[in-house]
Amino acid sequence: MTERQIDIEQQKQLEFYMDMLGHDILNNNQAVLGYLELILSNTETDKAARKYAEKAVSHIRTSTILIENIKRLMAAREVDPNSFKPAELMAAILRSEGELRRHFPDKKISLTISPRIDGAYVIGNSIAENLILNLLVSIVRLDKNEEIELALKLKEVDHGGKMCWSMTVEDLNARLPPAMKGASIDAIYQQDGSTAVKMAGLLFAKMMAVSLGGDFDAHQLGETEDEGSAFVLVLRKAGKP
């Protein structure tokens, strides 16, 4: 067996174990989520316990998204982006907005979209929608406030000679680590372990966007991290299916 064949074999084994682990974790998340729902639906559950249960639900959803991201990343590596069916951008954003609120039941989230563009399609099927949701969840996790205000702006851009839809999300309270000032999202690799883990959702957004033929980056809005951040997702335009 050549060195390359050994590498491929080890890679397959790793993917197999990751798949098994992911599957087991999702099953356990199902049980935790189910019993938390029971606690929340019990009229005898007091206000404080309800709040703790809601926070636990939020963390279970985050854990689920992380596992699904790993699975999607593994699957996306093997797929040609041109083989994906188009996804309707506004519909994907609106569904993600609803899911985002369910994800963080203990936060008050407002999302303004400008302009609302109906009939815009991007390459990416359900993966594009998952990417948008994942990005919004990652942004909210970077914002420590109870009330979250997100401004989403859409525009057409040329990206490497391909026409794309650019989606910029600004959050005046989302903090990127100082080391990322002026750096691209790839700088996450150079962060310490703890910081990098918090940024993993953004790194996933970058990897998925690139796998769909688009791009992603994030930057601070002002001189310091206190002035908020902007997150720019670029997805390739697609024709109406």
Add this chain to the structure above:
Amino acid sequence: MTSVLIVDDELFIVELYRDILQLRGYRVVGTAFDGEEALRKYGNSVDKPDVIIMDHRMPVMNGVDATKEILKLNPHQKVIFVSADVLVEKEARDAGAIEFLPKPFRMDDLIEKMERLSSMK
């Protein structure tokens, strides 16, 4: 009262569904831990369940194959497919599952689908 057969290889998942469905007024008529056991129990039962909740990744026989076999016995059987493998949805629907829920899902979503299917009697 709507009756249910629960098929999942994880005991804690079977217990979860059973606890919540019984609390919500459903009648759990049986449980099975793999597709073959589900098929055997289904074939032998006099009181067929109104709905089967079917997992996919199980030993001996997976959920897709079990769904196909059960639908050969009774093409009108309603099957709700639940799986942590989102990529198996098309296969599950092609096999005849009426609904698909990716794990983890809200139990309220499962109940909503159960109620919708029950009203289709």
